[in-house]
Amino acid sequence: MTKRTFGVIGLAVMGENLALNVESRGFPIAVYNRTASKTE
Numbered sequence: 001m002t003k004r005t006f007g008v009i010g011l012a013v014m015g016e017n018l019a020l021n022v023e024s025r026g027f028p029i030a031v032y033n034r035t036a037s038k039t040e
Contacts, residue, residue, distance in 0.1 A: 003026070003027050003028065004027070004028075005027075005028040005029065005030060006022045006027050006028065006029045006030070007029070007030045007031070007032075008022075008029065008030075008031045008032070009031075009032045009033075010032075010033060011031060011033040011035075011038045011039065015031075015033075016038070019031050
């Protein structure tokens with residue numbers, strides 16, 4: 001089974017934690033946030 005790329009828009013408190021959680025489990029993830037520094 002292939003792993004799908006997961007996307008998160010908005011890296012406030014919930015979005016950032018969700019993105020980190022998904023990434024820590026080995027899923028590819030793409031993120032977007034209005035403030036570019038939060039995506040690094």
